[in-house]
Amino acid sequence: MKTFETYHPIVLFSFFAATIGLSMFFMHPVYLAITIFFAISLNLALHRQLFFKDWKIYVPLFFIMAIINPLISHNGQLVLLYINGNPLTLEAITYGIAISTMIVSIMLWFSCYNTLMTSDKFIYLFGKVSPVISLTLSISLRLxxxxxxxxxxxxxxxxxxxxxxxxxxxxxxxxxxxxxxxxxxxxxxxxxxxxxxxxxxxxxxxxxxxAFSIFIFERRDGYVLAIIILLFSCNIVASFIGTTTFYFYPTFGIVKWDTTSILFYMSYCILLAIPLAIEIRGALKWRSLKSTM
Known part of the structure; x- marks a missing residue:
C-alpha cells in the first residue's frame, strides 16, 4: 500500500506540479543534487523492482546527454584539451552533466506521477472544469x-x-x-x-x-497542502532574489553557503521529501500494527 497515494488528488497534483515545475528551472548544483536524490529515493520507495529495470535506460541516457554538450559547445575558460582544434572545456562538461541530471530527474518525477496520480484522480480534479481537455491529457499520459x-x-x-x-x-x-x-x-x-x-x-x-471515485478532503490533506504551498512560495522567493541562480559560462559561479541560502536549500529539501517522509511514516506504522497482532 502506497501511503502518499491515499491523500486527496489536489494534494498529489499540487506536489508534482510544484516539484516538476521547480526542477525544470533550477540549474543550481545544490538544487540539482537534492532533486536527483529525492527523485531516486521516491522511485525506490514506490516501485523498487521496476526502477532497477528502467535504470538501464536512465544511465545510458544520462551519459549520452552529458557527452553531447561538450562536443557541440566550446564555451568556457578552463580548457582541458583540444579535439580537432576545438577546445574541450570543464564548464561545457559540467553544464552537460547538469542538463542530464535535470532531465533524468524530471523523468523520474513523472514516473512517480504516473504511479500515484492515476487517471481517475486527474479526471476528478479537472473533469468538471474542462471534460475534453482532462480526458485528452489523461489518455495522453497513459499512452x-x-x-x-x-x-x-x-x-x-x-x-x-x-x-x-x-x-x-x-x-x-x-x-x-x-x-x-x-x-x-x-x-x-x-x-x-x-x-x-x-x-x-x-x-x-x-x-x-x-466522477468514478469520490475523494474526501480531510484535515491531513489540508496540512500537507498548506506545507506544499508554503515551501513552494519560499522557493519562488529564492528564485527572485537569485539564490537558485548559478552560472556555468564563461566560468563557474559561486555556490553561496550563507544562512539565507542554507535556509532556502532546506526548504527545497523538505518540499521534495514530503512524499518520502509520508511513505516511511506509513511503513513504520504498518510494521508497528503487524507487531501488535
Missing amino acids: VPRFRRQLKQIVLAQKVIGMDYTAGSLWHRIKCIIRILSILITWALENAIDTADSMKARGYGVTKRT
Whole structure:
C-alpha cells in the first residue's frame, strides 16, 4: 500500500506540479543534487523492482546527454584539451552533466506521477472544469506506458516465429523492425476505435460528467497542502532574489553557503521529501500494527 497515494488528488497534483515545475528551472548544483536524490529515493520507495529495470535506460541516457554538450559547445575558460582544434572545456562538461541530471530527474518525477496520480484522480480534479481537455491529457499520459508494454509483447511474439530484430543480417533486422512498427501502429489505431466506440456506448458527453471515485478532503490533506504551498512560495522567493541562480559560462559561479541560502536549500529539501517522509511514516506504522497482532 502506497501511503502518499491515499491523500486527496489536489494534494498529489499540487506536489508534482510544484516539484516538476521547480526542477525544470533550477540549474543550481545544490538544487540539482537534492532533486536527483529525492527523485531516486521516491522511485525506490514506490516501485523498487521496476526502477532497477528502467535504470538501464536512465544511465545510458544520462551519459549520452552529458557527452553531447561538450562536443557541440566550446564555451568556457578552463580548457582541458583540444579535439580537432576545438577546445574541450570543464564548464561545457559540467553544464552537460547538469542538463542530464535535470532531465533524468524530471523523468523520474513523472514516473512517480504516473504511479500515484492515476487517471481517475486527474479526471476528478479537472473533469468538471474542462471534460475534453482532462480526458485528452489523461489518455495522453497513459499512452507511453501502454505503448511500451504492447511493444514488449509484440517483440516477444515476433521472436517466437523467428522475426528477431537483434539477430541475422541487416536486411532481416530492418524487415523485423518494420513489421513490429506496423503491428504496433495497427494495434494503436484499433485501440483508438475501440475506445471511441466504448465511450459512445457508455453515453460520454450526453449528460454532465460524474466522477468514478469520490475523494474526501480531510484535515491531513489540508496540512500537507498548506506545507506544499508554503515551501513552494519560499522557493519562488529564492528564485527572485537569485539564490537558485548559478552560472556555468564563461566560468563557474559561486555556490553561496550563507544562512539565507542554507535556509532556502532546506526548504527545497523538505518540499521534495514530503512524499518520502509520508511513505516511511506509513511503513513504520504498518510494521508497528503487524507487531501488535
